[in-house]
Amino acid sequence: MGNSFRCSASGERLVSAARDGDFVEARMLLDYNPCLAKYSTFGGLNSPLHFAAAKGHSEIVGLLLENGADVNSRNYCGQTALMQACRYGHWEVVQTLLIFRCNVTRADYLSGRTALHFAAVNGHVRCIRLAVADFVPSAPFESVNARTNGDISNTKSKHDQSALSKFVNKAADGGITALHMAALNGYFDCVQLLLDLHADVSTVTFRYGTSMDLIGSTPLHYAVCGGNLKCCQILLARGASRLALNCSGWLPLDIARMCGRHWLEPLLSPNSELTIPVFPHSNYLSLPLMSVLNISREYGLHSSTTTSDEADVCAVCLERACTVAAEGCGHELCVRCALYICLTSNITAELLVPPGSIPCPLCRHGIVTFVKLPGSSIKEIKLPPSLSLCTPCMLHHREQDRSESVGSPDVRKTRSNSASSDILCPLTCSPFASVTIPLCTCNHGHCPNFDSRESDNQEASPRRAESTSNEQEKLDGMRLGKTTCSSMFWSRRSYSREHQCNAEIGMRMA
Secondary structure (H helix, E strand, O other), X not given: OOOOOOOHHHHHHHHHHHHHOOHHHHHHHHHHOHHHHHOOOOOOOOOHHHHHHHHOXXXXXXXXXXXXXXXXOOOOOOXXXXXXXXXXXXXXXXXXXXXXXXXXXXXXXXXXXOHHHHHHHOOOHHHHHHHOHXXXXXXXXXXXXXXXXXXXXXXXXXXOHHHHHHHHOOXXXXXXXXXXXXXXXXXXXXXXXXXXXXXXXXXXXXXXXXXXXXXXXXXXXXXXXXXXXXXXXXXXXXXXOOOOOOOOOOOHHXXXXXXXXXXXXHHHOOOOOOOOOXXXXXXXXXXXXXXXXXXXXXXXXXXXXXXXXXXXXXXXXXXXXXXXXXXXXXXXXXXXXXXXXXXXXOOOHHHOOOOOOEEOOOOOOEEOOEXXXXXXXXXXXXXXXXXXXXXXXXXXXXXXXXXXXXXXXXXXXXXXXXXXXXXXXXXXXXXOOOOOOOOOOOOOOOOOOOOHHHHHHHHOOOOOOXXXXXXXXXXXXXXXXXXXXXXXXXXXXXXXXXXXXXXXXXXHOO
16 A cells, blocks of 8 residues: 555655645645555554545545545545545535545444444434435436426336435444434434435344343434434334334333433323424435536536636636536536535425425526536546555556455555554454443433534544553543443444544544
């Protein structure tokens, strides 16, 4: 991965530039040696792409990818740059990675989590919207007008909805899905969007690998443990059962009593006569996102600024030439503005037909899909071939003799033989490590509001290495002994391992 000792100094400079958002420094280093885009740190195998994605520097992410960085590169935990961007909610970075055709279905080595799990556990609904963009087809305008009901589940056309359902319901370690995570942490917007994307409201966690408290539990059990009333209401409205028993023989009502969620008891009672509100489709559905994302992959990230008087200028940005048109109203936009509108719009679904259509910024007409304008210059993004490894001479490169196996948990054979054995993690990389899910131990009564920033800070909290092993064990014990709502999913072993492998990013983000 380009970790020759002679180029490690330049590689660390690129890491610092990617971490700090220094675009000029990063471009200078990559112009001098494009191989540095494939550099990775010796400890956690984090590449400059991981640092830039975790910090949200989308321009540097694009620069690294254009210079040959592997969009699907993994660190020693098996986490990709897409997972880091979804963890911290940097949807602009997620957009850039998707344009370069990253693999959204990959799971990490520790707990089998995908980017969708990382986005759901921290409540980043726009990242969820992007992660499923290639699974939700943009319906043709004619077929939308011909439909009598507005349910997006009828827009199958050439796409198989089973692929979307399989991805959304993919289980991590212990059988925990993205819906379980969002429900536990009380992120109503994420729960509503996942349910609209065919998340299974009746799925249960595995009968092994979790604590004895919540084995075989449904998302409703998790929502009750989190204590969010609105999450419980929408789950019940979408078909969740109050009479569902987990493997411990507990109803959701029993979970509410044990966790002190007394305000949920009237709603969860088997004989409850409370009226459940009717929830519309999520405001974060985006039907035209797939079409404009595919067009942006053809035009590239940098649309050329128009210089001709004859070219139509985008009426939104007034800078770039129009390259796409909204099917239906026919208004023309540049691909960047169309992509931005699809990602940021969250207009109430009742105003638009069908649900998931995006209002046109010029006439407020519902947009379901975008089409390319004829005669536009297409510049398809072609990923460069894998660059050669760094050699002692930084000005002369040689072709790589053998291809690297992407996604292998082992230390790659191309690394220097003189590297210290300390880079090997003492714990084995099990794709499905054991999970412990204790009941929430938040302070008495109400569970505090779960803020995504707090969850991000907890997962990325810095752990500096101490000089003696006793002090390190003391710090680890203090950290692992405190159970919070954001750390209820994974075992102590996986939780500690992830902090060790991500310590490089965590320290620098403090």
